Amino acid sequence: DAGVIQSPRHEVTEMGQEVTLRCKPISGHNSLFWYRQTMMRGLELLIYFNNNVPIDDSGMPEDRFSAKMPNASFSTLKIQPSEPRDSAVYFCASSIDGKGEKLFFGSGTQLSVL
Amino acid sequence: RKEVEQDPGPFNVPEGATVAFNCTYSNSASQSFFWYRQDCRKEPKLLMSVYSSGNEDGRFTAQLNRASQYISLLIRDSKLSDSATYLCVVRLGRANNLFFGTGTRLTVIP
Numbered sequence: 001d002a003g004v005i006q007s008p009r010h011e012v013t014e015m016g017q018e019v020t021l022r023c024k025p026i027s028g029h030n031s032l033f034w035y036r037q038t039m040m041r042g043l044e045l046l047i048y049f050n051n052n053v054p055i056d057d058s059g060m061p062e063d064r065f066s067a068k069m070p071n072a073s074f075s076t077l078k079i080q081p082s083e084p085r086d087s088a089v090y091f092c093a094s095s096i097d098g099k100g101e102k103l104f105f106g107s108g109t110q111l112s113v114l
Numbered sequence: 115r116k117e118v119e120q121d122p123g124p125f126n127v128p129e130g131a132t133v134a135f136n137c138t139y140s141n142s143a144s145q146s147f148f149w150y151r152q153d154c155r156k157e158p159k160l161l162m163s164v165y166s167s168g169n170e171d172g173r174f175t176a177q178l179n180r181a182s183q184y185i186s187l188l189i190r191d192s193k194l195s196d197s198a199t200y201l202c203v204v205r206l207g208r209a210n211n212l213f214f215g216t217g218t219r220l221t222v223i224p
Contacts, residue, residue, distance in 0.1 A: 035214075041216070042201075042214055042215065042216035042217060043158070043201070043214035044214075045211055045212070045213075048211070056211065091157060091158075101146055101148070101163070101205060101212075102160050103158075103160070103212065105157035105158050105159070106157060107156070107157055108157055
C-alpha cells in the first residue's frame with residue numbers, strides 16, 4: 001500500500017494567492033483528517049470527514065479555509081487568500097475506523113506564504 | 115487550558131539510558147490514549163496505545179493514571195534510533211477528535 005499521499009511536498013507562495021493542498025487517503029479508509037502543525041501550537045485538527053462527509057470543521061481557522069472530499073479517494077484543502085500566518089506543515093491522515101484511533105499520516109505539505 | 119500538556123524537553127540521554135516522559139490531560143472524560151513518534155521533518159506515526167492496565171512493547175512501556183490524569187512513556191536501553199519527538203495523544207469520548215500534545219524531543223547521544 002502506498003500510504004496516504006499528499007501533494008505538493010513544498011509550496012511557496014505570495015500573500016493573497018490561492019493555495020490548494022491535495023490528499024489521497026489509503027484505500028478502504030473511511031475517515032480523513034486535515035491537521036496543521038506549527039512549532040508554537042503543535043498539531044491542530046482543522047477538519048475531518050467520515051465517508052466523504054464533513055463531520056467537524058470547527059478547527060478551520062476562518063472562512064479563508066475550505067476543504068472538500070468529492071470521493072473516497074481524494075480530498076483538497078484550499079486557502080484563499082493565503083496569509084503569512086498560514087505558513088505551517090499541513091498533514092492529511094486517514095483511518096480505517098470511525099474513531100480515528102490509529103491515524104496514518106501523509107508526508108505533509110510544507111507551506112510558506114511570503 | 116490545553117487539552118494535552120507535555121514537557122517539550124529536550125531530553126538528551128546517553129545510549130543505554132532509561133528515560134521517561136509524562137503527559138497530562140485536562141478532560142477527565144478522555145477515553146483513549148496514545149503515544150506517537152515523529153522524526154525530524156517526517157509525519158507522526160503511532161508508537162503505541164496506552165491501556166488502563168499499562169502495556170509494554172519491547173523496550174517501551176506506557177502507563178495511564180486516570181486519577182491524576184497523566185500518561186507516561188518509559189524507554190529502556192535507549193538507542194540512537196530512538197531520537198525523535200514523542201507526541202502524547204488523547205481522544206475524548208466517541209468524538210473523532212484526537213488532541214495532540216506539542217511533543218517531547220528526545221536525543222540519544224553516543
